[in-house]
Amino acid sequence: MILLTWNIGGLEKAGKRRKMKEVLNERKVDMVFLQETKRAEISEELLWSLWPGVEMDFVVVALDGSSAGLLCIWKPSAFELSRCCCNRNFILLSGGDFNEIRNIGERKGCSRGERGMKNFNDFIYRMEVTELDMLGRKYIWCNVAEGEKWSKIDRFLLSPKWLLMFKFKVWGFPRRVSGHCLVVLMEDTRDWDPRSFRFINAWVLHPQFISIVKKAWEETVVSSWARYKIFPKLKAVKASLKQWNMEVSGDVNHKLKVSEDELYELDPIAKSRDLDDGELVRRRELREEVLKWSKRKEWLWLQKSRLSWTLNGDKNTKFFHSIASGRQNKNSLNSLTVNGNVIEDPVIIKEEVYRHFRCLFLETWKVRPKLGGVFKSIGSNDKVELEAAFSETEI
Template sequence: MSWNVRGLGRADKRRRVRQVMQDRNVDVLLLQETKKSSTEEMFVRSFWPWERMEFMAVDSEASAGGLLSIWNPEVFQLLDCCCHRNFLLILGIALSSFECVFINVYGPNDVSKRALLWDTIINIRTSFQKPWCMGGDYNEIRNIEDRRGCVRRDRGMLEFNNFIDQLELVEVPMLGSRFTWCNSMEGERWSKIDRFLLDAIWLEKFRFQMWGLPRLVSEHCPLLLMEDKRNWGPRPFRFLNAWTLYPGFLSAAKRAWSEHQVQGWACYRVQRRLGGMKVELKKWNIEVFGLVEEQLKKAEEELHAYDLLAESRELASIEIESRREAKHLVWKLRKRKDWLWFQKSKLNWAQHGDRNMRYFHICASKRQRRNMVDSVVVNGVSIEDPELVRLEVVRHLSKAFAEEWPSRPMMFGNFASIGNVYRGEVLEPEFTMEEVWEVVKGV
């Protein structure tokens, strides 16, 4: 969690922070603007709800600034650190095996000082090359939609976006709120200046969601970054173009279609056969096509074994042929895997010119998080439980598409047929240039 608390001097404020930590089961906390010139353990324990705790702090200058990073040592083990007046970096091992970096950031109010801070952080990237998770109050927006009722500064936006691009970080979309800061006392000013920026590797390992929680103790809302482990049920069926690259796909599809014979009117038969075919293709995808990763790994190991053998001696003709076949198989499996992620990302491959599968994996993951319906608001109440969300969606769509007519209107009578093929072609010709100009001149 990242939170600009705007000072922690009052006991009632610390109690509220403690309650939020406990309710949300927070393991790593990044606080900005603590406004503490010195930070003792007893003070930190007054709002950290768990027994196990480690922390690092950057003291404020008078009553300005101050950073505090707290973590559960059972979740994160510290290895190294680096601090500055405006950021606090900790490097360690998360969840026993994932080596990573957490950075707590507080951007200066002055645009020139912020630019210097961005340069400083970029310069230390080479010293801390593990995956970054950077959260905090950057005091800057990324586009004009991130601000309402406030002065716009194009220079600061440009420098901030360049900073993110140079670090190759990805912003996690925020759910629950549009803005992170509000000062309603001064003309309803709103801004999105708090955010989490992650290295793409984080997005590959975890299914993160970020929530903007209610503003309870300051003008800034706390940002909760958490892995969504809720069960949303089975995923909808989707045809994947990569299936067509598999040699046995067409025969499997034809067999699935022909095996489901039903009686009834035409649309009903098509609907039932498509349903049966969907079940068979999903089963085929898991049992046959879904083994691409395993097959690719096996083929790569085989190719590597032949390469090692070729380094020590000349290969026999049969070994050369086997090596050629293994190399071709690796190429086919990699292409199939790339096609799969490319379709999921829905990007133009030729336009972007990037054939790296990891790139498309990241884009697909981002698109999935952006399109996912995590909650619904009904009569002003936010509903997050998957079962209740499904019920409300069904109720809404049932009401939206319900018909109030007691019976649908029907047409009766004798209807004339178009007749021969020539008459049908006369009704469907393309417009000629002369006809188009005739209409344009008559307007």
């Protein structure tokens, strides 16, 4: 899925529309948000002159005073319009030119208003939307004539529900037909292979956790020096925890849903008659299970978001998920520049990262230097005193 937002500065020129059509076709865009169309009326014939697909649906806000016009076009096979809210200032608040920055680092050589930044950030907070960091470029708009003023005023604001469903990346591309760069929101479908093992704090809530770790540790017998013994033991514990997580502790969402559904089935029964002893016991067990799985789910996303606080009594799992997704997007390695060439293939990126650090830590000495000489050492009496427990007088 690929979405694009673009301040095109007018649709009057046929040459500009042809150029836009080439860009949309090249990027295989599913939905485009256009700002400053500068047209009082937009015909379907004009739309086909800039849309590359064989099908389309659209919403238009025409030129009206200071509002320069908005246009949204999409593929009906990719999106189905259920509700539409628009006026002279916005269409379907998903992405576009907001003409405002969030911090002073998003503007260079331009005047800035502290009040406007504060109001914009407050608006984002109240709407409960998330902005993904843009890759490829720092600024979006430039005054074409002088090239000395830069701003980041175009952006995508996403609902946390979208982050639950898709793995999005936001890319900034070069300016083509206006002073604004292309901003593309696309789903990252690249395969990075299995992730490295990570310990999940929620595991310690399970009563079997300690016994699983202890069993894997004790059953792994290694006859070697002490430093080497720990490696195969940790490897065995990791394998046991991964298998145990898939069989018992994994799929928290499914187990939570099953417990909640069974608990809800008892509600209509309790309304029609008194529950018997067995049903009362089962309802109490289900309530405990729902509480247990809800707590594990919240702990899981709290750890992934790496927040240093919890909201007491508030099951804000969606908030933790949005923070974790944003952090993952910010820290991920999306591309590398090697010898002037941009590489995005995960396989080649891994090879280049391996080659870089291998050269960085490669030891060139064939024979390591040795330290010789006469050194002073402590005696047996001093050793005993150093290893002795603290006395009450010393404390």
